[in-house]
Amino acid sequence: MKKITIAIDGFSxxxxxxxxxxxAKALGYIYVDTGAMYRAVTLFAIRNDFTSEENLENVExxxxxxxxxxxxxxxxxxxxxxxxxxxxxxxxxxIRTLEVSKLVSPVAVIEEIREKLVDIxxxxxxxxxxxxxxxxxxxVVFPEAELKIFMTASADKRAxxxxxxxxxxxxxxxxxxxxxxxxxxxxxxxxxxVSPLRKAADAIEFDNSDMGLEEQFERMYNFALRIxxxx
Ligand code: DC
Numbered sequence: 001m002k003k004i005t006i007a008i009d010g011f012s013x014x015x016x017x018x019x020x021x022x023x024a025k026a027l028g029y030i031y032v033d034t035g036a037m038y039r040a041v042t043l044f045a046i047r048n049d050f051t052s053e054e055n056l057e058n059v060e061x062x063x064x065x066x067x068x069x070x071x072x073x074x075x076x077x078x079x080x081x082x083x084x085x086x087x088x089x090x091x092x093x094x095i096r097t098l099e100v101s102k103l104v105s106p107v108a109v110i111e112e113i114r115e116k117l118v119d120i121x122x123x124x125x126x127x128x129x130x131x132x133x134x135x136x137x138x139x140v141v142f143p144e145a146e147l148k149i150f151m152t153a154s155a156d157k158r159a160x161x162x163x164x165x166x167x168x169x170x171x172x173x174x175x176x177x178x179x180x181x182x183x184x185x186x187x188x189x190x191x192x193x194v195s196p197l198r199k200a201a202d203a204i205e206f207d208n209s210d211m212g213l214e215e216q217f218e219r220m221y222n223f224a225l226r227i228x229x230x231x
Contacts, residue, residue, distance in 0.1 A: 003127070003228075004129075004224070005147075006131070009134060009139070009149070009150050010149075011151070012174060013159065013160065013161050014151040014152060015208060015216070020132075021081050023075050023131050023220055026221055030124070031081055031130075032124055033081075033134075034134035034141075034222060035210075037071050037120070039096070039101075040071055041089055042095070043100055045107055054102070062107070063113070070086070071117075072087060072088075091127075102181055105189060106188070107137075110194075118136075121141045123140075125141070135195070138199075139195065146227050148204065149204050150206065151208060152206065152207045153207060155182055157181050159183075161184045168199075204222035204223065205221075
């Protein structure tokens with residue numbers, strides 16, 4: 001059976017990666033979390049003092065250091081997915097902090113950074129058999145993807161999910177702070193000039209505010225099977 005490309009886009013904390021991982025596993029496809037790549041570049045910016053607490057201050061510095069940023073995914077059988085490596089260091093944990101979440105949107109608006117990352121992403125999908133999640137996968141990275149999903153959920157449901165996730169990881173955060181971050185990122189991600197977050201015309205809109213994981217998976221898996229059978 002021919003393999004297809006599955007693009008999953010949507011707002012932050014809609015559970016894109018959870019469902020994308022399950023889908024990839026069930027289909028025997030590669031899973032790529034493109035948010036992790038933007039987060040790794042943000043971590044690089046923080047470590048090189050290109051940022052203040054609230055903003056990316058030295059855009060030029062970061063852009064001129066782009067050739068020093070090497071990103072790689074390496075599969076970890078223990079966790080069942082590919083982890084993010086920045087210059088050969090596993091940064092999977094460091095890129096998930098609220099500090100990185102606060103600075104990632106201003107990093108993701110920079111054209112040169114998007115060009116570099118989109119290039120890598122297109123190469124990863126050359127052989128199809130891939131589930132990729134992000135913000136511009138169905139619109140920019142794989143506009144020809146056979147299955148495109150656009151995930152949404154209310155801001156408070158998403159903030160609550162992210163808040164619980166951060167608490168479970170031992171971060172001390174307030175719900176209000178997380179909600180503010182979710183709303184701010186929604187705004188920046190959907191109004192930026194380059195590749196703003198928007199639903200591709202041929203994407204299926206999927207609101208999971210009131211849907212459990214099992215139901216989400218079943219529905220998505222069926223969408224995928226229907227398309228794969230027609231190939
Ligand atoms: O999916 P995430 O929350 O880990 O993504 C982190 C940020 O990266 C998000 O605020 C927007 C940006 N991003 C992007 O601009 N394009 C992508 N394809 C993926 C993520």
